[in-house]
Amino acid sequence: GAYEYQSxxxxxxxxxxxxxxxxxxxxxxxxxETNVSNVRxxxxxxxxxxxxxxxxxxxxxxxxxxxVPAEESSVCLVRVSDASNAAFNDVSDDNxxxxxxxxxxxxxxxxxxxxxxxxYHVGGLVIVPAGETLTIEPGVEVRxxxxxxxxxxxxxxxxxxxxxxxRLLARGTAGEMIRFTRDGEDGNWGIIAIxxxxxxxxxxxxxxxxxxxx
Numbered sequence: 287g288a289y290e291y292q293s294x295x296x297x298x299x300x301x302x303x304x305x306x307x308x309x310x311x312x313x314x315x316x317x318x319e320t321n322v323s324n325v326r327x328x329x330x331x332x333x334x335x336x337x338x339x340x341x342x343x344x345x346x347x348x349x350x351x352x353x354v355p356a357e358e359s360s361v362c363l364v365r366v367s368d369a370s371n372a373a374f375n376d377v378s379d380d381n382x383x384x385x386x387x388x389x390x391x392x393x394x395x396x397x398x399x400x401x402x403x404x405x406y407h408v409g410g411l412v413i414v415p416a417g418e419t420l421t422i423e424p425g426v427e428v429r430x431x432x433x434x435x436x437x438x439x440x441x442x443x444x445x446x447x448x449x450x451x452x453r454l455l456a457r458g459t460a461g462e463m464i465r466f467t468r469d470g471e472d473g474n475w476g477i478i479a480i481x482x483x484x485x486x487x488x489x490x491x492x493x494x495x496x497x498x499x500x
Contacts, residue, residue, distance in 0.1 A: 292368075295322055297376040299366055306382040306415075307393035309406065310356030314397040316340075316364055317349040318376070324369035327352075333361040333381065343369040354397075357384045391443070394418075396452070401425040401462070407469055408446035411438060411476070416484070418452040424462035424493070432473030436500045445500070447476030451484055458493030468498040476500050 300317040308314045316327060327340035327350060340352060360383045367375035383393065391410020396418035399406050405427040414420045422428070430446025438449060446469065448454070458464035468475050477500055480489050 292371075292374045295368070295374065296320060297322065297325075297366055297368065297374065299364060299376045299378055302362075302364055302382040303378050304380045304382070305394050307389060307395055307412070308354045308382065308384055308397060309389075309399065309403060310354055310384060310386040311403045312354050312397050312400055313351050314354050315349055316352050316366075318366045319348065320346055320366070320368075322346060322368045322370075322374075326365075326367040326369045326372060326375075328365045328367070330363045330365070331357050331359040331361070331384065334363055334377065337365060340364075354384060356386050358386055359384050395448075396420050399423065399426050399428070405429050407431075408448065408475075409469075410445075411443050411447045411449060414448070414450045414452045414454055416451045420450075420452070420454050422454075422456040422464055424458045424464060427465045427467065429467055429469035430475035430499075432468050432470055432475050432498070436474075436476050438476070438479060443476070445474070445476040448478045449481060450479065450489055451481045453484070454478070454480070454489040454491070456491045456494050460493060462493075464491075464494045466494065466496045466499065474498050474500045 297320040328337040361381045363378045365377045388407040388409040393412045399422045408430040433444035435444045
C-alpha cells in the first residue's frame with residue numbers, strides 16, 4: 287500500500303497488494319517496509335470485516351513465509367501493524383484471492399505449487415505478473431480447461447492457459463515429471479506463453495510433459 291506514517295515511523299505493504307491469487311497450503315511471501323522493531327501480521331477473508339492473526343509479534347525482517355490457509359475468497363486483505371500499537375498499520379491496497387479448487391480466468395499466480403497440493407486446476411487464462419515468480423515442484427500435475435477460443439487477447443477465451451510476464455520455474459526430474467494436461471477426457475487447452483517483454487526472461491521448463499495443448 288501507500289506509506290502510512292506516524293511521527294517518524296512508517297509502514298508499507300509490498301505484497302500481497304494487488305489481485306494476487308494464492309493456493310491454499312502453499313508457501314507465499316508477505317513483504318513490507320517499516321522502521322518499527324516488531325510487527326503484527328493479520329489477514330482478512332471478508333474484505334476487512336474480521337481479521338485473523340498470522341503472527342502476533344514478529345521481529346521486523348521485511349518479509350514472512352506464510353503457509354496460506356485452505357480457504358476460498360476473492361476479497362482477502364493483509365494488514366501489517368506495529369506490534370506495540372495496532373492502530374498504526376497498513377492494509378493491502380486491493381483484494382487478493384485464496385483458492386482451493388479452480389483458478390478462475392484472470393487470476394494472478396506466483397509462489398510455489400507443491401506436489402502435496404497437486405493437481406492444480408486452471409479454468410481460464412492465468413498470469414504470472416511482471417516481477418514475480420511461479421515455481422512448480424517436481425511431480426505436480428497442472429490440469430487446464432479445454433475449449434474452442436484459444437487467443438490470449440480475446441475477451442471470450444474459454445480455455446486454460448498460462449501467460450508469463452514474470453518468471454516460470456517448472457523443474458521436474460527424470461523420476462518426477464511435471465505434467466501439463468487437459469482437465470477432462472477430450473478437447474485441447476491453450477498454451478504456456480512466455481511474454482517477449484517479460485522482466486525476467488530466464489523461465490525454465492525441465493522434465494515437463496505437455497499434452498493436449500493447442
